[in-house]
Amino acid sequence: MERSIDVVERERMAKMATPTTSNALLLHLRRRLGDWPLFVLLVAPNLLLLAVFTYWPLVYNAYLSLMQWDLISPSKLFVGLENYRFLLEDSEFREVSRNTVVFTVGTVGGTVVLGLLFALLLDQPLRGIALARGVVFAPYVLSGAAVAVFWVNMLNPRFGVVAEVASWLGTVSPDWLNHPRLAMVAVILVYIWKNVGFTTIVYLAGLQRIPKELYEAATVDGAGMLERFRFVTMPQLGPITLFLVVVSTISSFQAFDLIKVLTDGGPVNATTTLLFYIWEQGFVAFNAGRAAAAAVVLFALLAVISLLQVRIGERRVSYD
Incomplete structure (x- = not known):
């Protein structure tokens, strides 16, 4: 009797230990999915925000670039690629494109070069360096x-x-x-004055993380100041320089407030950049289609330039 009871008990325990079909399926799914459900739960809010406030505006802007719309009419007229054809044939748009190139090259080059020079100076153990x-x-x-308001008064030719x-x-x-040629120079200088501090601080952080042993070894090998800067400092700052060039390029393409207050795009479109042209077409001329087409061109230019900069950086920048 006792033996039969033990046998029954063991069979019952064996059945409890053996997973049912549903339990086995759940265990299999858990092994296959791993932490993906938790990952999706944590990432979903951010993806939703990106979809609503970033990706959907991009898609809708591309849609508007195929339309003719004045921002008021309840209906939009489909014109296909007419807005892009207009931009390619418009002399004003070509002038704006040249202004954008000049502004970008001047501001990126100026902020990077001056930022590095200021960082080298501010890295010295001088009195009052924190205030500087x-x-x-x-x-x-x-x-x-x-x-911009500050510099409008600074550059006033009378007072x-x-x-x-x-x-x-x-x-x-x-x-x-108000000078057709000097206006762009003034805008570039003001932009550099405002943004060179960011470049300086980033370069300064990079300089302070360069191992001192590298400079000591270079000095022992007979390298002078210029050689140490060329063969030690610049290679070590390569990743930071790439980062600053990419960020500064994107920022210069997005410059608006300085241009608006300083020159309002003038005189005679001398300081009108691509972003300012988009604003004028959309909210002054009320031509949403052309503004959207110009915005697509701006997005494509930024994507191509950023990709080229990253590809060049991957080949010439060492992260070791």
């Missing part, structure tokens, strides 16, 4: 419109500080913001 770093970085955190300095030197300050 704060002064260099301060314009970056200011509003672009506020900086501006620049005019006063020019009078002390026995010359006359030109009307920077």
